[in-house]
Amino acid sequence: MGKFNKKTKADTNIPTSALPDIIFMLLFFFMVTTVLREQDLLVEQKIPQATQLQKLQKKSLISYLFLGKPKNTALYGVEPRIQANDVLINTNDILQWVNQEKDALSEAERDQITISLKADRDVKMGPVSDIQFELREADARKLMYATVGKVQD
Amino acid sequence: MAKKKIRTSQEVNAGSMADIAFLLLIFFLVTTTIASDKGILNILPPKQDPDQPPPEVELNERNIFNILINANDQLLIEGEFRTTTEGLSNEIKSFILNFGNPDEDNLALYNGLPASLRALALRSPESSDYPGAGGAVVSIKTNRGTSYEIYLEVLDLVKKAYFEIYGERVGLTAEEYRALTGNTAAEVELQNRGKEGIPMAISIAEPDKTGS
Incomplete structure (x- = not known):
C-alpha cells in the first residue's frame, strides 16, 4: 500500500519570474494592434489656425468632410475636391452621404449630427459655401470648421 | 576596513515586475487620447423652402455690423475699407453692448452686467439697439473668391468678442469659458448664465458670384 501513497511534497510557490514577460507581451500586443482608424487622404490638408476653438464632446456624432486640392492632380485635376470616407465625391453627393451618416446613428441622435469640415487653408469660399448649402438641404446644420490652435503672442 | 558583504541570493526578486508592467499598461491606456477634434462651431440656418420665400426681416441699418470680404481678401467693415482685421474684435464687442435703445427686458439685462462690460455701452443712437437677434447682428458676407483662411x-x-463677453459675465476668461464642457450641472449653469440674453447673432450671407 505504501507504494502508492508515496508523494513528494512539491514547492507550493509558483515561479512568478515569467509573469512580467507575459504582461509585457500583452502590452506590446495592444500597442501594436491598436490602430487609430486613419483615412487615406486624397486631398491636401493644411488645416487653418484660429484661436476660439471649441471641443466637441461626443465623437460618435461627428462625421468628417475633407476639402482641398487633390494630391493626385493628374487624375483628379487641381480644383478643390470633397472627400468623404475614402472617396472623392461631388457636391451633389453630399446629401446622400449625410443621410448615410445619419442612418448610422441612433434615432435620438440623428438630428445632432455634426459635420467637421476639414478644409485646406488655400481653398476659396466658393466650394465651402456649396458644401454649406448642401448641408442645409440635408438638414445637418451643425458644422464645425476644423482648425488648430494658434500660438498667440 | 574592508566591507563585509553577505551574498544571500543572486536572483533579483522579479515578482513585482508584473505590477510595474501593469502600472505601465494602465498608464498608457489612460493617457493615450486620440487627437481631439477642435474647431469653430457654426450653426447653419435651416433650409429654404422654395415655395416660401424667407420672411423679410426688417432690421435697421444701425443694428447690423457689416463685414464684407472681397475676392482679394480686402475688408469693408461698416463701410470702411481695411486690409487688416486688427481691433475688429473690440469694435464688435462695443457694437454688441451698445444698448442704444433698449426695451425694459434689455435694460434689466444691462443693469445685470458687470461694471467692466457696462463701461463698453456707449449708448450711441447710431449703433445697435440691444444685444440679441433683433438688436445687434454681425453680418459676414464673402465672395466666392474669398480665401477660406480670412x-x-x-x-x-x-x-472671440462673444466669448469675452460671456466669460466676463461669469467671471472667467474667454479661454476658461470656452473650455466649459457642460458635463456637470454647475458648468451648464455657468454657460447659460454667460449667454443669457446675448445670443450669438452671426449672419453668414450667401457669397457673391462675381469676380471669383
Whole structure:
C-alpha cells in the first residue's frame, strides 16, 4: 500500500519570474494592434489656425468632410475636391452621404449630427459655401470648421 | 576596513515586475487620447423652402455690423475699407453692448452686467439697439473668391468678442469659458448664465458670384 501513497511534497510557490514577460507581451500586443482608424487622404490638408476653438464632446456624432486640392492632380485635376470616407465625391453627393451618416446613428441622435469640415487653408469660399448649402438641404446644420490652435503672442 | 558583504541570493526578486508592467499598461491606456477634434462651431440656418420665400426681416441699418470680404481678401467693415482685421474684435464687442435703445427686458439685462462690460455701452443712437437677434447682428458676407483662411479669421474674431463677453459675465476668461464642457450641472449653469440674453447673432450671407 505504501507504494502508492508515496508523494513528494512539491514547492507550493509558483515561479512568478515569467509573469512580467507575459504582461509585457500583452502590452506590446495592444500597442501594436491598436490602430487609430486613419483615412487615406486624397486631398491636401493644411488645416487653418484660429484661436476660439471649441471641443466637441461626443465623437460618435461627428462625421468628417475633407476639402482641398487633390494630391493626385493628374487624375483628379487641381480644383478643390470633397472627400468623404475614402472617396472623392461631388457636391451633389453630399446629401446622400449625410443621410448615410445619419442612418448610422441612433434615432435620438440623428438630428445632432455634426459635420467637421476639414478644409485646406488655400481653398476659396466658393466650394465651402456649396458644401454649406448642401448641408442645409440635408438638414445637418451643425458644422464645425476644423482648425488648430494658434500660438498667440 | 574592508566591507563585509553577505551574498544571500543572486536572483533579483522579479515578482513585482508584473505590477510595474501593469502600472505601465494602465498608464498608457489612460493617457493615450486620440487627437481631439477642435474647431469653430457654426450653426447653419435651416433650409429654404422654395415655395416660401424667407420672411423679410426688417432690421435697421444701425443694428447690423457689416463685414464684407472681397475676392482679394480686402475688408469693408461698416463701410470702411481695411486690409487688416486688427481691433475688429473690440469694435464688435462695443457694437454688441451698445444698448442704444433698449426695451425694459434689455435694460434689466444691462443693469445685470458687470461694471467692466457696462463701461463698453456707449449708448450711441447710431449703433445697435440691444444685444440679441433683433438688436445687434454681425453680418459676414464673402465672395466666392474669398480665401477660406480670412473668412475663418474674421469669424474667429467675432466669436472671440462673444466669448469675452460671456466669460466676463461669469467671471472667467474667454479661454476658461470656452473650455466649459457642460458635463456637470454647475458648468451648464455657468454657460447659460454667460449667454443669457446675448445670443450669438452671426449672419453668414450667401457669397457673391462675381469676380471669383
